Amino acid sequence: MADSSFRAKHRANPLFLRDAELRQAMELLFFAYRDFTQEADAILTDYSFGRAHHRVIYFVGANPGITVSELLQILKITKQSLSRVLGELINDSFVHQRTDKADRRRRRLYLTAKGADLERLLTDRQSQRVAGAFRAAGAEAVEGFRTVLRGIINEEDRQRVARPARPTAV
């Protein structure tokens, strides 16, 4: 701590508060993510699923017909890790596969009705949390939130984030 305050004092002059500010930002990210995932995690327990299952259900729901390799690029996990989770979801009929007609090596993934139900159950809780924060913060703050988060994401993945058709009116 002694060292950290030393560091802060010896940075670019007009930005004394930089360290404290960045530290705060990192804590905000940690706590927000912790609480953002918490409710969905609790629901998943009832299905003997974990956060990884949610991620798959979410991204398959958001991108119907997504292939296995596209999903791997989004999640940045190994094929073997995905395999277990995806296998369980297919086995329990939350997700189903269809071989691509043009390229029969590709398996396109879709949510079943059951899968869509679970996706809604999980995502709705999280949506409500975010919606509450959006409403309280106002449209301008929401725009700032998006801009900063986009800046934190690796440049090559920024285009992966879904873009709503028009800008916000909160």
Add this chain to the structure above:
Amino acid sequence: MADSSFRAKHRANPLFLRDAELRQAMELLFFAYRDFTQEADAILTDYSFGRAHHRVIYFVGANPGITVSELLQILKITKQSLSRVLGELINDSFVHQRTDKADRRRRRLYLTAKGADLERLLTDRQSQRVAGAFRAAGAEAVEGFRTVLRGIINEEDRQRVARPARPTAV
């Protein structure tokens, strides 16, 4: 997906874009957190540590003299889970304990010089990422980012996030 668009169309009239917007927000959180932790995770591997070790190092660094139970409340994990991680950090001399003078049941935690070095190594990378995003986004966006994230955090934990002395000048 069919169901989800149905849902969107049947919500409060002036907010057609709500679903897509909230979905985007959730993806931004996912990708930003994924990339935010990625670099630090890679460094931790060299020490045979994981993200949990980083969290302990971070919060002990930010709150010198924090007690074990306070740390548990922040991390929201069990005593047994913390025990392994904290034990390793103490064993490897990244963290040290000192019995509280007033209440000798309490163990106050501090980073050693070695621990502070590692904390800096890890946090600096993440700071730079956030600093870059802040710089690109501008002061107003930063304020919005903070407001929205604060709103996502459970009300009872909002006061836990460190507050810099004065508002931003980015």
Add this chain to the structure above:
DNA sequence: GCATTTAAGTCAGTGTTATTGACATATATG
């Protein structure tokens, strides 16, 4: 002073998520 509570630590067993490495199969493409 003694019962109770609190703070911390420990032992044992389990489960989820992830990893690396090696390999198999089917299909597409040059």
Add this chain to the structure above:
DNA sequence: CATATATGTCAATAACACTGACTTAAATGC
């Protein structure tokens, strides 16, 4: 037909988390 690509699988390992039961030491309330 050789090579590359997409997917899947087997095996071993590790990090991180959990539940449940228990211990020790110290503080606190009556």
